[in-house]
Amino acid sequence: MTTLVLVEHAAPRSVPLDDVAGRALARSGLVEASPDLETSGRWRVRAKGVVGVATVPVPDGPAITVRVQPKLPVARLLFLLGYSRSPKGWRDDQVDVAEEQELLPAFARLFTRQAEHTLRQGLLKGYVAIEETALVMRGRLRFAEQVRRHHGRLVPAEIDHDEYTTDIAENRLLRSACETLLRLPVPTDVRGRLLRLRADLIDVSPISRGAVLPTWRPSRLNARYHHVLRLADLVLRNASVEHRDGDVTVHGFTFDMARVFEDFLTVALREVLADHTGHCVLQARHHLDEDRLIRMIPDFVHYADDGTPLAVVDAKYKAEKPQGFPDADLYQMLAYCTALNLPEGHLVYAQGNAPHTRHRIRNAGVVIHQHALDLDQAPGDLLASVAHLARRLIGK
Structure with a gap:
């Protein structure tokens, strides 16, 4: 190979x-x-x-x-991923992977360590609805199924009942994340720990490949699972078989950095502006033309309580070239400002030489701001930079 x-x-x-x-x-x-x-x-x-x-x-x-x-250093990237999934639940002290240079080994160690800590108190149990054909009546009879399948006979019976078991969504997600990581080239020591975790979860049924992931709801009962379940979700959604152009099948564990940056920035802005009036929408849907044929989806829009747009932001993960950022980004933001009837728009780049530039558009009365956000900062400093950007959006 x-x-x-x-x-x-x-x-x-x-x-x-x-x-x-x-x-x-x-x-x-x-x-x-x-x-x-x-x-x-x-x-x-x-x-x-x-x-x-x-x-x-x-x-x-x-x-x-x-x-x-x-x-970016791996620890910084893991912070971006974790914060975008759980801004209030993520703690930077959960990321201790400074020695790792590659993403997969770092992520596998982080997941394994958190899963071991979570399961130290044993597997969580819960009630699961079971539908089955049985010779003994248990729970509730499914009348429609009984008539359809057995034409009125009493035995066997089509029943449903609630079973108190470890085979619940939370444990199934952990088992499937273990199985997924074991199929990838993780370090030998991590593989051994993953095998032990899988043994602890041996009575839990894994999720079939390609199946819809089961949903779980944060609660007091599953509080110790919250962090590891968010990591498991990242594993299962980013370690997959993908069919790309040309019928080339690619198997791996990958992240699109443009999406990572967009998710982090929009969630962080939403968190900062949560205490202000109005509301925020990520991936807001609008149209440029009156016939509503030309669709636009800006990454972030802040609205007043009555629904009037107050600010628009688009995230751009790309390197600045010597001649500056691409003009196409400015044209796109001008279209957003025109459709939303806004005097200003904000483009936020993941890197750049100048922290802020502004362009006043001729004959339009629109000012487009270009901001550069340094992602290679300590989490607290990075969030402070986002808070400063959010204050500029609302004019404070």
């Missing part, structure tokens, strides 16, 4: 690959890949905005494992 280790958005690397392997890598959508025009038998490969580890199959050849390291 060929292994490529890349860094997110770094310069292209020339690597030895035959044409079949290079084309499979290019079709996977994980990275940018093209033949090296200067040297035969080599391809130039560049990581985009997807980080993590994934395996790309190659027809009639060894698979290619692609490991993309994030530009």
